[in-house]
Amino acid sequence: MPTQEGIVKYRCDYTQAPALPNDQIGELNAWRKLMVITGLIGQDPARYGGYGYGNISCRLDDRDRPDGRHPFVITGTQTGGKADLTADDYVTVAACYAEENRLVAEGPVRPSSEALTHGAVYALDSHILWVVHAHSPEIWCNAAALGVPMTADVPYGTPEMAAEVARLYAESDMAQKRIFGMAGHEDGVVTFGRTAEEAGFAMLEYLVRAMQLGERMG
Numbered sequence: 001m002p003t004q005e006g007i008v009k010y011r012c013d014y015t016q017a018p019a020l021p022n023d024q025i026g027e028l029n030a031w032r033k034l035m036v037i038t039g040l041i042g043q044d045p046a047r048y049g050g051y052g053y054g055n056i057s058c059r060l061d062d063r064d065r066p067d068g069r070h071p072f073v074i075t076g077t078q079t080g081g082k083a084d085l086t087a088d089d090y091v092t093v094a095a096c097y098a099e100e101n102r103l104v105a106e107g108p109v110r111p112s113s114e115a116l117t118h119g120a121v122y123a124l125d126s127h128i129l130w131v132v133h134a135h136s137p138e139i140w141c142n143a144a145a146l147g148v149p150m151t152a153d154v155p156y157g158t159p160e161m162a163a164e165v166a167r168l169y170a171e172s173d174m175a176q177k178r179i180f181g182m183a184g185h186e187d188g189v190v191t192f193g194r195t196a197e198e199a200g201f202a203m204l205e206y207l208v209r210a211m212q213l214g215e216r217m218g
């Protein structure tokens, strides 16, 4: 049974803090809006128990830190249903400890339930600066035909998922394709890249390819 959307499974050391300046979330917010328009992020009473789904993040900066931690900005928990977000809906994950199932966050809202998975993707390569997690039945159901690498069936937002993402990155062509699907998480797909365009267009490209498969089959 695929795991349910929206349930936070990690421990979060959260501190309330002011929102980031608008210019720091502008690009993030524009790409998120595009994902909402295309249905890749959203909320639907008929899907996933009515929980909001999908989230987007980017690293705060591209500096390499000695501790290897990469602070990133992500949408707050249960924002999927909002058409438009403001800086008050974004939160900074200062550090992510996937092996301990714990993260440290500060901002006006608590982070998305999927924040640990985003952190696991950033931990793969310091050149990954953007991550998009969407829900696409089109891509997910056609993953094999599309050549989308899939994780094993492990629950999302757990240390097992983080380890599985690292294994897949090492053993498949996921790094070149910039996409993977989450077998244990219904319709869950993740894309990533050095820029918003790389991560965002990877998602759109696979959606368009999946839609063409559907046309041929239908």
Ligand SMILES: [Zn+2]
Pocket: 005, 053, 054, 114, 133, 134, 135, 185, 188
């Ligand atoms: Zn999800």
